[in-house]
Amino acid sequence: MFSSKFKVILFFLLLGWQFTFSLKVMAGQTCSNNLKSEIGAIINREEFQRSRWGILIQREETTLYSHNASQYFIPASNVKLLTTAAALHKLSPNFQITTPFTATGTVPNLTSLRVIGRGDPTITTDKLKEVVRELKRLGVNHIEELILEDGYFEEAAIHPNWEWEDVYSYWGVAVNSLILNENAVTLTLFPQNLLGNPLQFYWSDSLAGSQWRLINTTITAANDTESGVEIQGFLGDYHLEITGALAKNSPPDIWNLAIRNPAEYFANSFRLLLSLEGISVDSITITTNSIDNPGEEVTIIFSPTLEVLVKETNQESNNLFAETLRHILGKETQEETGVEAIKKSLTELGVNPDSYVLVDGSGLSRHNLVSPEALVQTLTLIAQTSVGKIYQESLPLAGETGTLQLRFLNTPVAGNLRAKTGTLTGVSALSGYLYFPTSSPIIFSIIINNSPYSVKLQRQAIDELVLLLMVFCGDR
Numbered sequence: 001m002f003s004s005k006f007k008v009i010l011f012f013l014l015l016g017w018q019f020t021f022s023l024k025v026m027a028g029q030t031c032s033n034n035l036k037s038e039i040g041a042i043i044n045r046e047e048f049q050r051s052r053w054g055i056l057i058q059r060e061e062t063t064l065y066s067h068n069a070s071q072y073f074i075p076a077s078n079v080k081l082l083t084t085a086a087a088l089h090k091l092s093p094n095f096q097i098t099t100p101f102t103a104t105g106t107v108p109n110l111t112s113l114r115v116i117g118r119g120d121p122t123i124t125t126d127k128l129k130e131v132v133r134e135l136k137r138l139g140v141n142h143i144e145e146l147i148l149e150d151g152y153f154e155e156a157a158i159h160p161n162w163e164w165e166d167v168y169s170y171w172g173v174a175v176n177s178l179i180l181n182e183n184a185v186t187l188t189l190f191p192q193n194l195l196g197n198p199l200q201f202y203w204s205d206s207l208a209g210s211q212w213r214l215i216n217t218t219i220t221a222a223n224d225t226e227s228g229v230e231i232q233g234f235l236g237d238y239h240l241e242i243t244g245a246l247a248k249n250s251p252p253d254i255w256n257l258a259i260r261n262p263a264e265y266f267a268n269s270f271r272l273l274l275s276l277e278g279i280s281v282d283s284i285t286i287t288t289n290s291i292d293n294p295g296e297e298v299t300i301i302f303s304p305t306l307e308v309l310v311k312e313t314n315q316e317s318n319n320l321f322a323e324t325l326r327h328i329l330g331k332e333t334q335e336e337t338g339v340e341a342i343k344k345s346l347t348e349l350g351v352n353p354d355s356y357v358l359v360d361g362s363g364l365s366r367h368n369l370v371s372p373e374a375l376v377q378t379l380t381l382i383a384q385t386s387v388g389k390i391y392q393e394s395l396p397l398a399g400e401t402g403t404l405q406l407r408f409l410n411t412p413v414a415g416n417l418r419a420k421t422g423t424l425t426g427v428s429a430l431s432g433y434l435y436f437p438t439s440s441p442i443i444f445s446i447i448i449n450n451s452p453y454s455v456k457l458q459r460q461a462i463d464e465l466v467l468l469l470m471v472f473c474g475d476r
Contacts, residue, residue: 058380070373078445098120119328134299181259215240220246319363
């Protein structure tokens with residue numbers, strides 16, 4: 001069993017205490033020594049008796065530990081590992097999404113201005129302002145018809161397998177062809193001076209906020225009162241019910257919510273920006289149809305490169321970016337769906353197509369089923385390609401960036417682990433690369449399903465497992 005000396009060391013590691021630790025102490029120790037029993041001691045704890053663990057740990061394609069590795073699990077955002085690997089494998093890292101603006105008629109009066117949406121998730125109000133300034137520079141002052149093409153993505157903007165409580169929040173926004181400000185808006189709630197009065201609220205964008213009708217039953221409570229606010233959406237409705245209380249001396253409560261009709265929001269926002277520059281618009285048409293001769297291209301918005309999009313997807317676990325990549329991959333490869341495009345790309349890479357079942361590209365759906373085997377295969381195979389470094393560096397770095405910024409602080413794992421997190425109710429996952437100064441990295445996938453306990457407790461157990469790998473599998 002683990003010696004008492006190393007039990008003390010691991011204890012301090014798990015508490016996150018700062019102390020001097022030399023990996024050289026572990027030189028010569030192999031991963032097989034007591035690793036299985038120590039992992040078993042964690043995953044067989046009483047609080048996990050009714051949960052399911054899936055674990056696969058490999059080094060140089062040698063299996064160091066396996067537990068339910070070929071079985072299916074709900075992977076949460078670990079799906080993004082498959083989506084981004086498939087995109088990088090099939091498309092150039094320099095690939096960019098384009099949004100053309102075409103016109104008919106002559107300056108200063110345009111018969112039409114057409115915005116051809118192709119799913120760029122990075123278009124912001126500032127980027128639209130640049131387009132408006134360019135139109136003004138060209139001498140445009142009147143547009144008879146502003147046309148917005150929103151049919152490039154043919155699949156439903158709201159995935160039918162997502163849960164309703166997700167789709168009115170920022171992490172479950174619609175994935176359409178014309179996206180502005182990531183299809184999300186911020187609602188800020190403030191306590192008032194008079195006790196019992198409803199909380200005040202402020203939308204970061206009034207055009208986006210106006211799409212929601214708020215039922216505000218909140219109250220302002222006395223100073224230092226324990227307080228909290230809940231927001232509840234209603235299936236198929238545009239109402240949000242806000243309940244709860246904030247103490248008078250509480251800071252503002254901030255909520256990031258989905259924009260209900262993204263194409264309409266894009267159109268109205270663009271029209272407003274045009275009017276502020278003195279360019280009038282007679283009418284707006286939103287269509288899903290494209291035409292063969294849309295007019296002369298007057299300007300174009302380029303997205304950041306695929307390398308940047310993949311990094312945002314994995315670092316911040318951005319569902320919108322992941323779903324956009326799924327759709328884009330489908331369109332660029334002319335596959336029937338984005339999911340089919342992901343599967344075909346991964347199969348070409350060498351990943352066993354029977355080791356996972358996908359329905360989306362982000363992991364938000366609980367219909368996704370992925371084995372640890374599929375994740376480790378993907379991590380291993382993509383690392384061997386010309387885009388391997390780009391892929392690995394897109395993952396959060398423990399203790400430093402993205403969704404791992406606050407994990408593994410003050411431990412030897414910090415700065416030596418790049419991995420993708422995954423979280424849903426009852427689900428936690430972590431898969432990636434654990435690096436060592438002079439020996440080859442460990443590639444692993446750890447997933448827990450069916451846990452009734454908090455995310456914090458699940459993550460603590462997963463982090464303990466990774467720390468075990470650092471202790472047992474240090475430089476040889």
